[in-house]
Amino acid sequence: MTAWPWLAGAILSEVSATLALRAATDRPAWSVLTAVGYTASFVFLAAVLRCGMAIGVAYGIWAASGVTLTALAAAVLFDESLTGVMGLGFVAIVAGVLLVELGSHRAEQSSGDVR
Helix, strand or coil: CCHHHHHHHHHHHHHHHHHHHHHHCCCCCHHHHHHHHHHHHHHHHHHHHHCCCCHHHHHHHHHHHHHHHHHHHHHHHHCCCCCHHHHHHHHHHHHHHHHHHHHHHHHHHHHCCCC
């Protein structure tokens, strides 16, 4: 199986857990979903690595997507602010991850590593 579905699961689990953590500040029962979500995220992330994705690439995509999706969802669910500067930050994060991904493909090609 390809790593991408596992990575999507890791991202969605982590974002859900982080949003549940925010909800747990008012209602402690949400802590259960927080623990389950973070555990699932790391299990999925381990599956991504077993599929052969480089850890720098996997972690970069996971972290960048998590930051962006969590901030956007928190704005909708918890009425947290979003600013233009934050938007520029999201663009910079995505650009950085794309550069890491591009660099990893070039490194694989130059070393002859085919995955």
